[in-house]
Amino acid sequence: MALVNSLGISATGMQAQQTQMDVISHNLANVSTAGFKRGTALFEDLIYQNLRQAGGNATQQNELPTGLHLGLGVRTVGTARTYTQGSLQESQNGFDVAINGNGFFQVEMADGSTAYTRDGTFKINAQGQMVTNNGLRVLGGVTVPEGARSVTIGKDGVATAVIGNNPTPQQIGSIELANFINPAGLEPRGQNLYTETVASGAPTTGEPGAEGLGEVLQGYLESSNVNVVQELVTMIQTQRAYEMNSKAIQTSDQMLQRLGQL
Structure with a gap:
């Protein structure tokens, strides 16, 4: 079940980074648009599976110092626009x-x-x-x-x-x-x-x-307040994050194939 979850979790990560890339592309497309204000994608983690509650009783005398909470990924919740002054x-x-x-x-x-x-x-x-x-x-x-x-x-x-x-x-x-x-x-x-x-x-x-x-x-x-250098740096980070989520899907798939061979 954990491997199946990892496929879905990584898929949400790829979707989030694709949204981030869409926002970056829109910013760069409007770098010469008068009065344009750059946008930023906002993300939040998804609901957690609460498998063990933090602070629960391990015994009558002892409480669990940590819980077991497995997250289910990420989603885009908004796009914020930055209204800093353009030159x-x-x-x-x-x-x-x-x-x-x-x-x-x-x-x-x-x-x-x-x-x-x-x-x-x-x-x-x-x-x-x-x-x-x-x-x-x-x-x-x-x-x-x-x-x-x-x-x-x-x-x-x-x-x-x-x-x-x-x-x-x-x-x-x-x-x-x-x-x-x-x-x-x-x-x-x-x-x-x-x-x-x-x-x-x-x-x-x-x-x-x-x-x-x-x-x-x-x-x-x-002028537009888009900083081209900043957008390019964010683009590289987004690409790397997308690749890592894609790699996680490939790895989970290989682990499932190995499991099926046992």
Whole structure:
């Protein structure tokens, strides 16, 4: 029975390491994605067979100092996202905006709901509205009017523009940021977007640079926080662990074959 258990236990180990490899591959695939946050697979050991209880009576006078507990393997319980700051890279594009600190840009989804992103690669649509690469409107109401000669976005998110022959800059909107008590609880939706969940808590919104929110920097983009060297080291460790679990299955199979020959 123990040999049969070892086959199943090692199989769970191989599945766990395959999941780890999937997460690493996703991280490396997005090493150049603006605002991307690396993920990490989380594991836990499975239920134990309690064959002898620790502290049980060996005799009337003696208690067992240890128990006999046989584990049944491992499973993946989650993928945590690390929200450390990515490096800021100058882009020379006036509509690129990076967050230096905590917070998320807010964008309006097609169904009217709100999504959140760290990707500040923004554009202007035909109506002059600031939008994402997928055409989703950035909340805060920045609209560039016709005839605007230059647009400036301050660290507090206030956007101004010089319009026509008027030398005085006029406010054309502002960018508000949102933050969560547990950003790791946000649900990734693709397109560099996240949505609120019960685990993340409700968002708190505010002006950039206030109430713990980061400042916004015009003409910059936040790079992915994926560390390629770290991912490659983890990849090697994952490969070795996968090979060891595979070897354990082969060894258990050989022991069962030998047992059948007795």
